[in-house]
Amino acid sequence: MIEIKDLHKSYAIGKSSLHVLKGINISIKEGELVAIMGSSGSGKSTLLNILGMLDVAEEGTYTLDGVEIKDLNETKAAKYRNKFLGFVFQSFNLINYKTAIENVALPLYYQKVPRKERHKKAMQYLTKVGLADWSGHLPSELSGGQKQRIAIARALAAQPKVLLADEPTGALDSTTSYEVMQLIQEINDEGKTILVVTHEDDIAQMCKRIVLLKDGLIIEDKEVNQIRASDHV
């Protein structure tokens, strides 16, 4: 599903430049649930941004579902993002003046899905995350866990190939975190490829594979015995 070879990325900071990714090689198959771990500054977020086409690498190749991602202009990147990827952010990033269902329907809007169908699909995903009753509420009227579930529903609505979650539990207490991870596991069980960036070990243990980054390099890549989040709840 994802094939990355020799990926480099550096940022200019003043006169000097900071080499963040120093040659990443990783291959992720369909249906995997991968945790990307590392301390802050290890380059995990940068990697996720490049995977999410929010940022571009300087060197190396990136192949997503057989399509090589290169020469991205903004329009092309937007279309790829819309078609291939679903994002879940630490700070939820819901649009605060739109109701839950409108937020979920937004990627479908950019996919030019007709109104009625859009609404139907959005409702379907809201039901999936267990928030059908909250469809008409604004994000400000929801709890953190609910917001993140809305965000997951939104990420799923576009039926992406890969779900990218950047610290999805970073702003949540542990109980809520496990609820969210349970949802992520359920989605993974259905066959969706998911990448989770996290620095919490218990969250990482709920994935099937852990990739450990340090100073821009992968220092460890191991399969783990997945701990079901439902055991904690």
Place this chain on the structure above:
Amino acid sequence: MMLLFKRDIWQEIFGSIRKNRARTIITVIGVLWGIFIYIVLSGAAKGLDNGFEERFEDVAMNSMFAWAQQTSVPYAGFKTGRSIQLKLEDVDLLKRRIPQIEFIAPRIVKGAFGGEAGSVVFGQRVGVYSIYGDYPVLSKIATQKIYNGGRFVNEGDIAENRKVCVIGERTQKELFAKDEDPIGKFIQIDKVFFRVIGVKKFEDGGGFGDDGDITIPFSTYRKLYNTGNDVGWLAIAAYDDADVIQVEKNVKSQLKKIHQIAPEDERAIGSFNLGELFTRISGFAKGLTFLSLVVGIATIVAGVIGIGNILLIAVKERTKELGIRRALGATPSEVRGQIILESVFLTLIAGILGIVLGAFVLKMIAVLSQDTDIPYTNPTVPIPYVLGALFVMVVLGTLIGLIPAQRAVSIKPIDALREE
């Protein structure tokens, strides 16, 4: 362009406008004010223009007046400072020599330009009024509006030297009781009884005359005041296609010839033409219209720039939202289109509100000034001007919207998302 007709895009726009209510209102007020000023100014200018035109419609626009003064140049054996007196014979001579003259009315007055006015008595009431001696032809030069039941001086009155008079509105009010019909009543003018044949509605026709004037037949005037063939001044109307300024020159030079005045004497014959005055006044109104156009457009531009400014701030405020949208797959052109449409939409709404409000205020001014002396009639702004202003606003709104739109897409989604 298809963008314009999609319900979804409008929903997005309404959503973001509703969310930013305060900024929307302030923005709208900026443009609304601009178009409001434009509509009110140009409507008022048009109203003044119409008002002047209405004020002058009773006076032939190609009319002029000529009167005699004192010579300032010695000529043909006469010394300087000789008083000139226009005579009735001049009328025929002028008419014969200047073919452009359509009507010519000799007039004479007692009391209007200094001198003793006529003292008038009716029953117990007395008054002092200017007495005019006139020919019926005057009504061809300056419309004489006579109230129902009355008439102006006619040829018969002149031929038979009838002692009849037309009185002014004020004269009627001062001499007669409220419900008394003055027509047919006899009033004493300088101890001679005159029958009232009409009440004249006062029309301001260029300077002198007031609402108390009394008009009697010219021939009767001559006898009553022993003025012989003397004429006070001449009222002349040229044909519609004639150049009244040229006619004025010709009239003066002919009068100089008749009365043996030096051709270069500028003071001996006075004259005044309404055409020139009217041109000047309508020029003033046109200047006002132009000024209102300039001021209006400038205010609209200022308003639209305000929209651009506020949208620019709004884009900054919404950086994160726009970042989310782009992470979810909004293309730069979709983001740009949305912001431009927001700009245009706000401009249009503001414009339409401004036009409605402006029209309302114009209507109010019109109602308030209806029964006053202010020359102000039917203040309108031509539809093409209104549409033109709207068009200018839409174009400016689009152009100004481009700035924040470009800014919105120039921010990378990653940076936008990082912003807290």
